[in-house]
Amino acid sequence: MGLKIGYHVSIAKSMDLAFDRAEALGCTAMQIFITNPRGWADRRLANDEKERFIEKQERTRIEVVAHMPYLPNIASSNSIIFKKSVNALKENLAKCNDLGIRYLVAHMGSHMGHGRKKGLDNIVEAISMAEQYMGSTKLLLENESGHINAVGADIDDLSYVYGKADSKKLGFCMDTCHLYAAGYDITRRSVLDTIDRKLGWDKVHAIHLNDSKKPLGSRLDRHDNIGYGHIGIDGFRKFLSYDKVTSKPLILETPSRQGLADDKELRDIKRIYESLS
Ligand SMILES: [Zn+2]
Numbered sequence: 001m002g003l004k005i006g007y008h009v010s011i012a013k014s015m016d017l018a019f020d021r022a023e024a025l026g027c028t029a030m031q032i033f034i035t036n037p038r039g040w041a042d043r044r045l046a047n048d049e050k051e052r053f054i055e056k057q058e059r060t061r062i063e064v065v066a067h068m069p070y071l072p073n074i075a076s077s078n079s080i081i082f083k084k085s086v087n088a089l090k091e092n093l094a095k096c097n098d099l100g101i102r103y104l105v106a107h108m109g110s111h112m113g114h115g116r117k118k119g120l121d122n123i124v125e126a127i128s129m130a131e132q133y134m135g136s137t138k139l140l141l142e143n144e145s146g147h148i149n150a151v152g153a154d155i156d157d158l159s160y161v162y163g164k165a166d167s168k169k170l171g172f173c174m175d176t177c178h179l180y181a182a183g184y185d186i187t188r189r190s191v192l193d194t195i196d197r198k199l200g201w202d203k204v205h206a207i208h209l210n211d212s213k214k215p216l217g218s219r220l221d222r223h224d225n226i227g228y229g230h231i232g233i234d235g236f237r238k239f240l241s242y243d244k245v246t247s248k249p250l251i252l253e254t255p256s257r258q259g260l261a262d263d264k265e266l267r268d269i270k271r272i273y274e275s276l277s
């Protein structure tokens with residue numbers, strides 16, 4: 001089995017074109033937004049868009065990971081924001097099911113000053129409210145970098161939500177940049193083992209593979225290109241030599257950089273992986 005790896009790609013013009021973009025880059029996995037990423041409104045599917053999407057998904061066998069838009073915050077104690085966020089979650093889950101997408105990534109969000117425990121309990125409530133929309137899609141909560149008021153930077157936060165939510169359709173997405181910023185040195189096997197003991201890598205169904213512009217424990221979410229940040233190529237080699245992570249879809253959410261070919265990071269990661277096996 002080869003790596004499932006790819007970029008976050010655009011769905012501009014028609015959702016199915018994401019497959020063409022991903023294929024051109026050599027992706028075997030990809031991440032997309034399925035609703036407007038910067039708004040609350042749903043993005044309606046055009047005629048035949050769904051059919052084309054499903055056809056290309058079957059033909060290319062590219063593993064699709066959907067990502068929630070930026071505005072929803074399921075940790076919020078503001079009842080209006082919370083309600084809108086849960087609605088957006090339901091809408092995204094329903095659409096994933098409609099399109100045959102297995103994974104939806106959602107940020108754990110911000111408690112907005114109401115405290116970490118309140119924020120985590122709000123997430124648990126949001127999950128129970130959206131549960132009936134999950135169908136065959138798994139909801140993957142993404143770990144955070146630990147910026148102010150964020151919940152989910154500590155692995156204990158993830159275990160807490162998993163224990164309370166008691167949903168078989170709940171899983172996690174680990175972002176390497178966020179882990180690093182939150183103080184987890186992912187280049188060390190002992191740290192990866194700690195995550196395994198506290199949460200379990202079997203509950204992690206997707207990985208965001210990003211280097212970090214900021215140092216270990218900075219609590220800042222600044223993605224860098226693979227090999228250009230504090231994790232570095234050697235750090236990713238160590239991370240990928242941990243066999244519990246390489247079976248998951250690996251998604252690059254790195255910035256574009258002048259002089260760096262669009263598929264360079266993907267080729268680098270594939271090369272590292274092949275040199276390990
Ligand atoms: Zn991410």
Ligand SMILES: [Zn+2]
Nearest residue numbers: 175178221223
């Ligand atoms: Zn990030």
